[in-house]
Amino acid sequence: MAIAAANSRRIAGACGPLSITVTTDDPALAHIASAYFDLYSRRWTAMSRHVEVHLVRAGVAALECGNYLRCGRMQVDRRGAHYLAVTRCSFVALGTCNDGRGDRWIVAVPPQTVFHEPEIGEMEDIFSLICTIAWRAEGWTAVHAGAVMKGQTCALLCAPSGGGKSTLTAALVASGWQTLGDDKLLLRIREGSPFLASVLQTFNLDPGTSRWFDVGDIEGLPRYSAWTQKRRVHVDRIGNGLAAESARPTHLICLVRSSGVNGMRVSKLDDAAVLPALLRQIVIPSDREAARSILQTAISCARTMQGLQLEIGDDAYARSGWLDAIEDAIA
Amino acid sequence: MQSLNVRASSIVMRSTLVATVVEDGAVLLDLESKYFYALNESAWAIAQLFENESVSVEAILDCCRRWGAQAPDEIAVREFLNQMSACGLLEECAPAPRVPFIEFKGEWRVPVITRQREPLQTIVTSAFDPSVPLAE
Secondary structure, three states: OOOOOOOOEEEEEEEEHHHHHHHHEHHHHHHHHHHOOOOOOOOOOOOHHHHHHHHOOOOOOOOOOOOOEEEEOOOEEEEOOEEEEOOOOOOOEEEEOOOEEEEEEEEEEEEOOOOOHHHHHHHHHHHHHHHHHHHHHHHOEEEEEEEEEEEEEEEEEEEEOOOHHHHHHHHHHHHOEEEEEEOOOOEEEEEEEEEEOOOOOEEEOOOOHOOOOOEEEHOOOEOOOOOOOOOEEEEHHHOOOOOEEOOOOOOOEEEEOOOOOOOOEEEEEOOHHHHHHHHHOOOOOOOOOHHHHHHHHHHHHHHHEEEEEEEOOOOOHHHHOOOHHHHHHHH | OOOOOOOOOOOEEEOEEEEEEHHHHHHEEOOOOOOEEEEEHHHHHHHHHHHOOOOEEEHHHHHHHOOOOOHHHHHHHHHHHHHHHHHEEEEEOOOOOOOOOOOOOOOOOOOOOEEOOOOOOOEEEOOOOOOOOOOO
């Protein structure tokens, strides 16, 4: 890790159990890092791992094969404690992840890079990688799902990107449910049973959802990422005080958009379908150690959850009684 | 995929597979294809025989008999091995000098392997998002 110059910028943040320090002397890189790590607004009381990230302008040639992870715009290799990520725009991230001393990353961005949406997206991909590797080292599995809770019930909301997780989460919060988040959660096994924790207190809502819930001037809010029109909306804006910190998941709900359904329709999911549904919300690297740990967590979790399928018709939220179908099925 | 001639072969599980034991068997994930498989208890006991080292099919059948398999079950065991082979989960190789000892305490049943209908994504949107990347 290079030592930061006297005029460098230092950004200190937290992502769940991680404390993160980003240093750079490049204003554009500092701005992107700051915007990304600001997303993680839920402050944990105990942070167990430190991650240092140094961002530099430098051209670095690197050959990668994607033996750890293959993303749409990034390939990642792993050799022991060392990681190498290369993006399409030739951003190169080198990381050393050591259980005893935390993680150290250096991210090199070619000097001529001008940041438009693809370039910002690739920086976000690198930051996501840095966080997920560190979370995993702390025993947490990152789950791309929403979670809502009421009483002793906590339901994981599963769907691919654009599948309606955020809208349903927001709709339930507007109806008095609590939430742990709408698309980024951390999962682990604690005292023999699955345990979910929140890292974000913002929704990523499509401006179109304002026709169903009062979220004020959603168009004027900051965009969630370079790749989407979705806006970052704080949970309190929809349901004040309904952001929850942790829960034991009891249900898994697979969301399916279905224009042939009037309103919403809930059906029971076969027990054997719960694990595949959960695994589809988790990135599993091609790395035996990481994959085994994720599988164990997912299997333990899937076995304790009841599975449901929720078909969501067009304009379902505009129909009265849509909530009853869900609450009746879960209660 | 071609079926292995298990009658004549010694086999070993491919190194791309990760196994996780569950109370009634195991789940195998192929890190290359991202398919995953559920094995019942008997199937997992058999698979452990060649999880790390090669073993001959005859040695596998001997173990199955010791675990309670009857003569007609031999066909089912061979079918199970053929199924694993057809899914690309096995490699043919020279037999290891000894057969590992696997204790099987469960009740012997016909070995069953079930492949998940759809594989998980091999290329994902990001380290956090397992969705299919958007077309550009």
